[in-house]
Amino acid sequence: MDQFVINLIFVGGSFALYIGIAIWARAGSTADFYAASRGVNPVVNGAATAADWMSAASFISMAGLIAAVGYGNSTFLMGWTGGYVILALLLAPYLRKFGRFTVPDFIGDRFYSQTARLVAVISLLVMSITYVIGQMTGAAVAFSRFLEVDSTTGLFIASAVVFCYAVLGGMKGITYTQLAQYCVLIVAYTIPAVFISLQLTGNPLPQLGLFSTHTESGQPLLQTLNEVLIELGFNDYTGNHGSTFNMVLFTLSLMIGTAGLPHVIIRFFTVPKVADARTSAGWALVFIALLYTVAPAVGAMARLNIITTLYPEGIQGEPLAFDNKPDWMLNWERTGLLRFEDKNGDGLIQYYNEANPPQRAIDEGWEGNEMVLFNNDILVLANPEIANLPSWVIGLIAAGGLAAALSTAAGLLLAISSAVSHDLIKSIINPGISEKGELLAARISMAFAIALATYLGLNPPGFAAQVVALAFGLAAASLFPAIMMGIFSKKMNSTGAITGMIVGLGSTVLYIFTYLGWFFIPGTNMLPNTPDNWLFGISPLSFGAVGAALNFIAAFIVMKISAPVPVEIEELVESIRVPKGAGDAVAH
Amino acid sequence: MSDKSTDAYWKANIRIITICMVIWALVSFGFGIVLRPLIAGIPVGGTDLGFWFAQQGSMLTFIALVFYYRWYMNKLDAEFGVEE
Numbered sequence: 001m002d003q004f005v006i007n008l009i010f011v012g013g014s015f016a017l018y019i020g021i022a023i024w025a026r027a028g029s030t031a032d033f034y035a036a037s038r039g040v041n042p043v044v045n046g047a048a049t050a051a052d053w054m055s056a057a058s059f060i061s062m063a064g065l066i067a068a069v070g071y072g073n074s075t076f077l078m079g080w081t082g083g084y085v086i087l088a089l090l091l092a093p094y095l096r097k098f099g100r101f102t103v104p105d106f107i108g109d110r111f112y113s114q115t116a117r118l119v120a121v122i123s124l125l126v127m128s129i130t131y132v133i134g135q136m137t138g139a140a141v142a143f144s145r146f147l148e149v150d151s152t153t154g155l156f157i158a159s160a161v162v163f164c165y166a167v168l169g170g171m172k173g174i175t176y177t178q179l180a181q182y183c184v185l186i187v188a189y190t191i192p193a194v195f196i197s198l199q200l201t202g203n204p205l206p207q208l209g210l211f212s213t214h215t216e217s218g219q220p221l222l223q224t225l226n227e228v229l230i231e232l233g234f235n236d237y238t239g240n241h242g243s244t245f246n247m248v249l250f251t252l253s254l255m256i257g258t259a260g261l262p263h264v265i266i267r268f269f270t271v272p273k274v275a276d277a278r279t280s281a282g283w284a285l286v287f288i289a290l291l292y293t294v295a296p297a298v299g300a301m302a303r304l305n306i307i308t309t310l311y312p313e314g315i316q317g318e319p320l321a322f323d324n325k326p327d328w329m330l331n332w333e334r335t336g337l338l339r340f341e342d343k344n345g346d347g348l349i350q351y352y353n354e355a356n357p358p359q360r361a362i363d364e365g366w367e368g369n370e371m372v373l374f375n376n377d378i379l380v381l382a383n384p385e386i387a388n389l390p391s392w393v394i395g396l397i398a399a400g401g402l403a404a405a406l407s408t409a410a411g412l413l414l415a416i417s418s419a420v421s422h423d424l425i426k427s428i429i430n431p432g433i434s435e436k437g438e439l440l441a442a443r444i445s446m447a448f449a450i451a452l453a454t455y456l457g458l459n460p461p462g463f464a465a466q467v468v469a470l471a472f473g474l475a476a477a478s479l480f481p482a483i484m485m486g487i488f489s490k491k492m493n494s495t496g497a498i499t500g501m502i503v504g505l506g507s508t509v510l511y512i513f514t515y516l517g518w519f520f521i522p523g524t525n526m527l528p529n530t531p532d533n534w535l536f537g538i539s540p541l542s543f544g545a546v547g548a549a550l551n552f553i554a555a556f557i558v559m560k561i562s563a564p565v566p567v568e569i570e571e572l573v574e575s576i577r578v579p580k581g582a583g584d585a586v587a588h
Numbered sequence: 589m590s591d592k593s594t595d596a597y598w599k600a601n602i603r604i605i606t607i608c609m610v611i612w613a614l615v616s617f618g619f620g621i622v623l624r625p626l627i628a629g630i631p632v633g634g635t636d637l638g639f640w641f642a643q644q645g646s647m648l649t650f651i652a653l654v655f656y657y658r659w660y661m662n663k664l665d666a667e668f669g670v671e672e
Contacts, residue, residue, distance in 0.1 A: 066643075074642035078616045081647045085612045088654040089605050093661075207644060211633025220634025238635040240624070247621050273672045275665065278658040285654055289647045296643040577598055578670040 033170030046283025056138025064376030083258025136457025188400025260480030477547025500555030
């Protein structure tokens with residue numbers, strides 16, 4: 001059967017499933033729409049959270065990022081999972097006990113201030129909207145490669161599907177489609193990884209295969225990879241070639257950024273009890289780690305596979321001829337994400353590090369690296385083709401990539417629409433709105449959010465990748481400290497918390513824009529983005545953790561010199577610290 | 589529940605959170621990054637223990653920590669009579 005037909009069956013089948021779930025799980029009330037009526041089983045919520053969290057970046061990009069750098073990009077693995085420990089221990093159970101629908105809800109009530117609520121809404125909207133752009137472009141890439149439709153058509157199809165289950169079902173529809181999407185994406189990610197691990201090491205578990213003996217060379221896989229890379233003039237895979245300080249700071253920023261992402265936090269509002277929020281965080285981490293422990297194996301093995309493809313006769317032998325390029329290279333060249341160029345006109349592809357050319361390159365007169373472009377995003381999507389896996393595995397990867405992008409997009413869209421309908425309309429603009437009116441407002445804002453996301457996906461600002469880093473920085477520096485202080489400091493008052501959020505937000509945005517340009521417009525940066533110019537050597541992407549620290553410091557200083565918190569707020573904090581009575585908090 | 593036992597419950601919670609967060613930092617920032625040179629002598633499949641912690645071990649420890657905290661807190665809730 002034709003590959004296109006197979007892809008169509010897999011993608012079409014998964015979409016039909018999502019729409020079926022949407023029809024089954026319609027929302028009848030705001031409690032349904034915002035929090036699935038708090039009736040979600042904690043294990044189901046764990047899987048939904050995993051799909052909600054694992055975005056196009058985790059599914060499509062992460063293994064490629066790790067493959068490109070090796071050890072140095074372990075930051076993504078530790079950072080994006082370590083955040084769940086923070087969520088489980090410091091945030092989720094208390095926010096569930098508080099028993100409201102959104103993150104600005106908590107911040108507004110705990111700091112008894114509409115200003116605090118508004119600052120939280122603004123942070124939430126900026127980070128969620130920027131984040132959703134990445135999902136829409138990720139979905140478009142998958143569509144254009146696998147379904148041969150142009151990305152515009154692809155985006156409209158994706159938006160229509162999300163529209164069905166998000167507008168109809170709200171959190172309830174999203175939860176059960178995310179459960180289905182988790183199953184699709186984890187199967188799609190794991191199957192090729194198991195095959196490749198078997199091919200290279202004979203071990204079916206990629207997590208163990210990564211540290212096993214490479215069958216062909218008879219020595220450990222990572223040792224072989226290191227040797228091959230050094231031979232081509234690249235850094236070895238397992239060594240640390242960056243700044244240890246930035247590695248720590250970047251990991252910490254990703255961790256607290258993860259814990260502060262509103263679309264992840266609201267998932268914990270859907271379970272019945274406080275104890276379930278703890279359980280749910282554990283399962284979420286298990287489901288996430290299933291992919292995250294496989295990703296480094298996929299990265300290392302794919303990198304080795306690609307080099308072996310380019311040097312079919314061994315690393316010292318003759319490189320691959322342009323005429324013998326395998327189909328996957330031709331397929332991906334058409335997308336513009338992969339490019340070769342015969343610089344010395346010998347008809348062979350010489351792939352090496354031209355910044356540090358090996359002796360052989362000089363001896364044989366190579367004139368530069370001839371794999372001139374290899375976009376990191378290709379790695380996972382092309383993985384089954386690189387390893388010559390059967391065509392149904394390729395169809396599965398297509399469905400998986402789309403599941404990852406759409407599930408995260410839906411979660412973000414819900415966070416955006418609930419911030420608008422609940423926090424702006426219900427809490428600030430029109431408190432007298434009826435339940436029915438609010439539900440309608442929620443659906444309309446959801447439809448608007450989808451339209452906006454589609455528009456931004458069609459016209460992505462050139463800085464989408466950097467903006468995702470900004471989203472994490474903002475979450476780390478603004479929302480996370482405010483929520484944490486709201487729970488762990490009874491004395492934290494509104495003036496302190498608002499000052500803290502503004503200082504955290506402001507310093508992070510300022511630092512990022514200083515090096516990456518105002519609003520990411522190229523050429524408007526005030527200092528060149530190189531390590532010598534960074535303040536104390538802190539990379540702009542790692543600044544979220546520093547912003548968070550400034551937030552805490554500013555909040556505590558201002559707290560000391562401003563009016564103390566009212567007694568009823570101290571009582572509120574007391575009550576969210578104990579699980580008993582979470583059921584009561586639902587009806588407010 | 590009296591204020592006194594609320595305080596005791598919260599203190600016990602803070603204590604277990606602190607212990608878990610120390611382990612959390614030790615396996616990731618510690619073994620995975622800063623202390624990696626110290627444990628570089630322990631070989632693991634073609635590389636060293638620090639690399640394993642950075643790409644596998646830290647995540648496995650995180651899972652264990654979250655489930656341990658869940659078990660401990662459910663027990664603590666029951667002891668203080670604050671469970672739902």
